[in-house]
Amino acid sequence: MAATSFLALAITSVAHAQSAPAQSGSPEQPGTALEAPSSEIIVTAQKRSERVNDVGMSIQALSNVALSNAGIAAPQDLVKIVPGFNSNPTPYGSNVFTLRGIGYQETTLSAAPTVTVYSDEVPIPFSPETAGVALDLQRVEVLKGPQGTLYGQNSTGGLINFIAARPTDNFSAGGEVSYGRFDAVDINGFVSGPLSSTLKGRLAFSASQGGAWQKSYTTNAKLGERDLLNGRVLLDWDPASNFHASLNVSAWRDHGETPAPQFFGIQVLTPGAELLMPPGLLAYPVAPKNNRAADWDAGVDYHRRNSLLFSSLKLKYDLDEDVSLTSMTSYQRFKRNQPVEGDGTAFQDYSTIQAGDVKTWYQELRVDGSFGGKGNWLIGGNYEHDTVFDQFRILNRDGSFSHVLLSLSPLTILNLPGNYEQTDQKIKTVAAFANVEYPLTDTLKLQGAARYTQTTRDFFGQAYDGVNGNTAFFFTLLQAQLRAAYGIFTPSGQMPGLNDCLSLGAAPTFLMGCRKDRLKQDNVSWRVGLNWKVDANTLIYANVSQGYKAGSFPTIIASTQAEMDPVTQERVRAYEVGLKSSLFDRTLDITAAGFYYDYRNKQTIGRYADIAFGTLLKLLNVPRSRVAGFEVAASWRPVAGLTINPVLSYTDTKVRGQFLNFDYVGAPADFGGRAFPLVPKLQTSVDAQYRWALAENLNAFVGGNLTTQSGTYTSFVPNANERVPAYQLVDLRVGVEAGNWRFSIWGRNVTDKWYWTSATRINDALVRQTGMPRTFGATIGFHY
Structure with a gap:
């Protein structure tokens, strides 16, 4: 059904295109469907301005027009148009980003991601902080493969750089209002222009707001309301021809509701505890087969109280015609307070x-x-200092x-x-880096880069009762029983209170306590590349590169101190060959790449x-694994007004x-050979998308997006659950465009496909993280 619908759309578009007049308008104007050929997009992937097709590495550059057409409102939406990118929400309320099979299925707030998100080259260190990064963009650059040489935070999978739209030389303003299914309302806008002869602002x-899309299948209650406010002020100052300063101050706050998973079965964690559990939980009805159906604990306010303050200052001074000095300083503050439904039932x-x-300082x-x-x-060099407080209050009153x-x-x-799990971490990162690019001939160029980090x-980690004393009392009894099993019958003398550390130490004494530790590691990332400009x-x-991702400690259920052991840094050595070309009088832009990753100490x-x-x-x-695959992306403009952008990626992963x-x-299982x-x-x-003229200064457009993804599993061992x-x-x-105005009607997941992005057992419940149901709406926008 989905393929048939899209084929009909494409045939209709081509039929219109054969008789359509040439399109008119400016590709730089926000709110229109036009844009320059993808090969002409200017990127800063190597921290200087270049055409994307002149950069010898795997980059996907997406203009603001392409992002708007595809409905990209957050990093996780990039799965629609970026080959090899994947995003899945975890049962703990955060998103995991994956590129070419390199992802990190961890939910600790302080966990360094394998795919790092940047805002104007400044790292946003942790994935939960990225909710508001897609505001008022000029473009997005996705760099694939290890990115440990030029950017400030090592990452083994790649990076996504969200580049804000800049202040304009002349007064400009614009905005959009959208209304969609479930009473969802989205409003955005900007005002830009000169403030003085040397200062511009935006x-x-x-x-x-709104959009509560989930519906309880036992009570008809609703969940999933959105309430995200986001703002940014940009100032560009040019007091002299050789000096430029750019200030970015942005903030967002998210008071939306965390969605609930979909329950599809019971699998008791503690055998024999069924007689002690509520009968209603053991006989809980399975959710219907649609994306909206879910259940959650009654009487709980699931609204988040999350916020981020982001500030950065970039200073650039040209020492002479060839040499420039650049400084980037950033301070970020993220606060989180969110309830997360884990089991998908009313229990x-x-x-x-x-x-x-x-708190993050970056220089x-x-x-x-x-x-x-x-x-x-x-x-150059950089320094980053993060302090991270992370706390989980676990509520499991009815579980086995x-x-x-x-x-x-x-x-x-x-x-x-229930009880509390809590960690405090201080993370210091120091790095020095260098990059060289030199032409060997008129058509052959050598690149080399290295970074020491x-x-x-x-x-400091701890698990403590914090509720009513029952958990502390139980651990006292458990400790005595374990000591007796090792022949120690004398009391330990430990009687923990509500806020004392409960995690058991090593045998035979099993003394309870907190975990205090330090993980200090260094590495050298590098890249060597050869570029051949055929014409x-x-x-x-062709590139060979090596990158690392720092090790980390978890915030996890820690009945023993050993469960808080860290993972060490992981390493990826990547081999890649690629092609970028514009063909048929530059009506077809195509990029292709093949890659092989030698993966050591993958964190999971x-x-x-x-x-x-x-x-x-x-x-x-x-210890050892590998990734192999290829990607192809194209932008085809066969006739005036019609643009077709197909992408394909194949990724094969294996534990060696x-x-x-x-x-x-x-x-117990051996995961060797598993994906x-x-x-x-x-x-x-x-x-x-096809765009044609209806009358003078009046255009129409029709478009669509088809996304497919093959099956997978949430764990290394394939199983039905x-x-x-x-x-x-x-x-x-x-939609239609009239002068500076644009009106569109849109539908997403128009076939109302029931699908999910992960499935697993949480405590005693089997749950799925379902996708969004069919949504539709209308958007009106203007640009002045």
Whole structure:
């Protein structure tokens, strides 16, 4: 059905195109469907302005027009148009970004991502901080493969640089208002222009309200309301011809509701505890087969209280015609307070309340120049300091984990309604880097780059009762029992209170306490590349690069101190060859790349045989693995007014050698030879749009997007309960443009495909993270 709908759209578009007059208008004007050929987009991937087709690395540059047409409102939406990119929401309320199979399925607030998000070259260190980064953009640049040489935060998968629209030389203003299904309202706008002869400014804002799309299938209650406010002030100051300053102050606050997962079965975590659990939980009805259906705990306010303040100052001083000095300074403050429904039922089997506070200072200083007009060089260094407070309040009053049978005569049951897991981390990163690009001949260019990085993490972790004393009492009994099993019958003398650390130490004493540790590591990332400019419109390149991602400590259920062990840094050595070309009188732009990654110490969530509670989650390193694949993307303009953008990616992942761990039910398994979790082998998308003139100064357009993704699993071991089936989504749009005004009607997931992006067991519940149902609406926008 989806493929048929899109084929009909494409045929109709081509039929119109054959008789359509040439299009008119400015490709630079926001709010129109026109844009320059993709090969002409100017990027700053190497921290200087270049045509994207002249850069010998895998880059996808997306203009503001392309982003608007595809309905890109947040980083996770890029899955529609970026080959090899994937995003999945975790059961703990955050999104994991993956590029070419390199992702990090971890939910700790302080976990460094494998795909780092940047705002105007400044790193946003942690994924939960990226909710408002897509405001008022000029373009987005997606760089694939290890990015440890030129950018401030090492990442093994790649990076996404969101580049804000700049202040304009003349007064300009614009905005959009959208109304959609579920009473969703989106408003955004900007005002830009000169403030003096040397100072320009731009104010941008957006508001997203309403849209409660989930519906309880037992009570008809609704969930998923949006309430996101976002704003930015940009100032560009040019007091002299050789000096430029740019100030960015932005902030967002998110008071929307965290969505609930979809429940599809019970699988009791603690065998034998069924008699102690509420009968209604054991017999809970399975959710209907649609995206909207879900359930959650009654009487809980699921509104988030999250916010980010982002500020950056970029100073550039030209020392002479060839040499420039650049400084980038940033301060960021993120606050989190969000409840997350975990089990998808009206019982409190598992849910969390997550608190967090992150402060980040970032400073970069670099000098760049050219070799007398032949080639260029860059050297610099950066420093980053993060302080991260991360707290999970675990609520599991009704779960099997929380019912402890102390005695049959008389019957004594100890209920453990929940507890707290909390970490404090201080992270210091220091780096020095250099990049050289030099032409060997008129058509052959050599590139080389290296970065030395040292990262130090100071960690303090604790698990404590914090509720009613039952958990602390249980750990006192458990400690005595474990000590007795090792022949130690003397009391430990520990009687923890509500706020004392409960995590058990090593045998045979099992002394309870907090975990204090330090992880200090360094590495050298590098890249060597060769670019062959075959002709003015064709580039062939080959790269070998090596990148790292820092190790980290988890915020995790920590009945023992060993569960807070860190993972060490991971390493990817990447081999890539690629082609970029403009063909047929520059009506077809095509890029293609093949890659192979040698992956060492991949960081992942695995499981740990807990001495008291069975198999629990734990951070682990996979010693050896590999990724191989290819990507193809094109932009085709066969006739005036018609643009077709197909993309395809194939990614094959594999654990090499032996890797012993446990599956999701706690059975030991060898994951050797298995594919990575949540990495589809095949991803494709086609975005097509046709635009034609109806009358003078009046144009119409029709377009759509077809996205497909092959099936995968949420864990290394394929099984029915963690299966993520293949899916196909269709978006459509149609509208008119009159002068500075634009009106469109759009639909997303128009076939109302029921799909999900992950599935697993959370405590005793089997749950899915479903996608969005069919949505539709209208948008009116203007540009002055």
